[in-house]
Amino acid sequence: MNLKRSWQSWRLARALLIVLMGLGIVFALSQSGRRGNPNPRPVAYLGQDGVPEVVLKQNQLDQYVVTGRINGQRIELLVDTGAADVALPYGVAQQLGLKLYPGAVSKTGNGNVRSWTAWLESVDVGGLVAHQVKATVLPNMAGEQALLGMSYLKHIDVWFAAGQMRLRPVNYAVSE
Template identity: 45%
Template sequence: MKPEETVREQKRMGLGMMVLAWITLLGLGALFFSDALERQFNPNRELETRYSEAGVREVVLQRNRYGHYVTSGEINGHPVTFMLDTGATGVAIPDAVAQRLGIARGRAYRTQTANGTAVSYAATLDSVAVGNIVLHNVQAGIAPGMGIEEVLLGMSFLKHIEFTQRGDSLILRQYAPPS
């Protein structure tokens, strides 16, 4: 190989390595910023449950940057993202999420939403959990028209929980059943 060809080959390899380094750097940056945006939307991805001596379970949620309480949780043992909605009568599950979780549609009924009247389908959830606060046999509605991935955690769950808002925190408490 001539010296000029060796120099050209080395330049080509150097350029290839530089392109590879930039692609790697951009990929890592995208992962970092994607995680940062997710933390801003759902600051409650990892919940800690506190227990009192009286058996009270307590979970503290932080408000997200948009003013909503969004948290990770579970329906029937499967992970979901909840958005707490005290204005919702029940737990409202987007159709795509219900299909992913294998929740069957029950009878159809009309619901009044912020966008007008819609059709939802009744469902009973075996369990709904936020941290270690767990309720069983929770009434829910499967809402085909919901264009979001978050499950609205409404009053069919929240009415069994004491909740108190202080500043940017919402404290959920579940009392031990009487013996």
Template identity: 40%
Template sequence: MSGVGNKEGARRLGKGMMIGGWVLLIGLLTLLFQDQLERAVNPNSDIEVIVDEQGVREVVLERNRAGHYVASGRINGVPVVFLLDTGATDVAIPQVLADRIGLKRGPAFTSRTANGNVMSWRTVLDRVSLGSISVEGVRASILPTLLGDDEVLLGMSFLKKLELVQRDGSLTLRQY
């Protein structure tokens, strides 16, 4: 009888070790490929700082796999992810993120979005930064429903203060 109990215990131990091994392998592969997946969505998480001898600040962004320009930046010193949108009048911020940053809601108005009209609030951002480029006093809109809870549409209220040049899958932004 004791031989049968030992075999059963060994089988359970072996099965547990095999499951544990698979779980460990899947966890390691997830860690390994997570960075690659993030770079496919946001290839501009580490923006190179370029300032020439005349003081012109420049940022060069690469398109992601979907053909969009996504980049890491800051609003009022808080890290955010921007999706550049030349069709957006203002910088558009999801309500959840606006609350986390501590933005004050101004007057309410109706925004026309790709998904229809939505109630929004005006606000002004103290500082918006993208690499070495910073703009103060940027007009923005807080929208209750927007893409995700952490992605900001970087609209023309910021971009109009820059020179934009698109060439060969990259976008150069210059601040004079």
């Protein structure tokens, strides 16, 4: 009888463990979007002072990832205030049909690499648009994600509060 109870307890513990693991997997999958891009459709709204503002949420890695538009095409952007320019993988530059000009040697996290320069007609994050934005095209940059660097951000006032990044156009004139 004691052996039977022990076996039942073990089966119950095993069943509970399986249920808990399943719940953990469901929770992890539900949160995985926040790890990547918590800002898939940013929209500018008018702040109290009438200036358009876009609010970005941090992902679970404390990064600001947002879907924007480069030359009208949707692209995922990782905000990088340490990047001088918008940085694009070579494959993305080809998809955008960019004209590439010889660049310089760029210092990247993967070492020094020869790069190209391109000019983007427009970069749009939630309606905050900058025109004629310089981009660096890197042949060793993998994936489809671009870096949203200072060549765009210099057109934007940026500040951080409570796990959010707030973006507003620089020198925006409010018409009365």
